[in-house]
Amino acid sequence: MIAFLGMGLLGSNFVRALRQKDVPVQVWNRTASKATALETYGAKAFSEVAAAVAGAQRIHLTLKDDSTVDEVLDKAAPGLQAGAIIIDHTTTSVAGAIERTQKWQERGFTYLHAPVFMGPQNALESTGSILVSGDQQVISEYEPILATMTGKVLNFGESTGKATGMKLLGNLFLITFTAGLADTLSFAKGLDISLDEINALFGTWNPAAMLPARLKRMTSGHYSDPSWELNMARKDTGIFLEEARKTNTPLAVIPAIATEMDRWIAKGHGNDDWTVIAKDSI
Incomplete structure (x- = not known):
């Protein structure tokens, strides 16, 4: 199961693309109507973010900024299952990405910042580029999955935060x-x-x-x-x-x-x- 948090233009089209591949997706958005609109495509919408991530092995985020990511993840935390990975596509600060990687590792979860060079149409068509860096073992495991969401995965090495920069x-x-x-x-x-x-x-x-x-x-x-x-x-x-x-x-x-x-x-x-x-x- 996949959870997607943040149903703006990019996030909603990511979800539509996943549903076209029959991937089960649970969705949440602060404005609930943007999440429920995706039930037309077979996604399951939740009004509470902790409920949206329950049972999900992967949680994707397409949110506004550092403070929004931190707020949403803190609210989602009670619903996270052990071993889940958080893949954040939000454009954030370098320091924020580094701090979240460490913070969530200490809490027993993997956090991977994977910002994108792509617009909403790219998300729907699975084209464009996703940027990653950091733990190469984690990247090696999830790169094939990320590659299905986009045309290209750009790996910038072991430095956490380099992809963000x-x-x-x-x-x-x-x-x-x-x-x-x-x-x-x-x-x-x-x-x-x-x-x-x-x-x-x-x-x-x-x-x-x-x-x-x-x-x-x-x-x-x-x-x-x-x-x-x-x-x-x-x-x-x-x-x-x-x-x-x-x-x-x-x-x-x-x-x-x-x-x-x-x-x-x-x-x-x-x-x-x-x-x-x-x-x-x-």
Whole structure:
């Protein structure tokens, strides 16, 4: 028997995918209607979390944050059967994942933090990636099961919390990337550049292909042979800001980048490659 706690978009689709494979699933959600809605697919909903985990060998969590995970698990504890494993897919802090691993081990249970790179549709289709790290014996035992829930299991080694950190790193990149695109769209709107024209540009010119080389350049530690001088990149950034000012276009990310460029220029790096702004990060 499997218990699933947290029936948001991700958790509910995980449950639907399990039910498509005829796996028995007991479900719980703070808002009970989200759990009972899954009875349509054959899941068994419970109003009390301790009852939902009773008899389950595996308990999966897709909750909000550290405090929610801790609260829900403490309430579930009276219903946990001996030897059960808790597999937590919630995006949490590294410290929280490490502390819970130790806490639940001391209480006689296995806790494995296994965050995911996947959206609700991936959960339904069993595609995407699950991240794990820590006790390799535990991971070896449960990796085949996790692999059925997703397209790929990424094992980051024996360090408890490393998978958590990798998840946070990935989400930080996605948020930064999306915020940059939002600035790009806002800037284009101010210049009367249409969405079709933007799509045509990126359909022909693929900046994603530059990512590996850009990352290598940024982390090389060598910036004195520039392909784009910081002074010139800052000049262009100034044009972005001026054009945005003229069209009353709000930009969220670019002003902060300009400030960072100015800091490095003031330190004497204006003639270096503009990727020098990453120097303190490596």
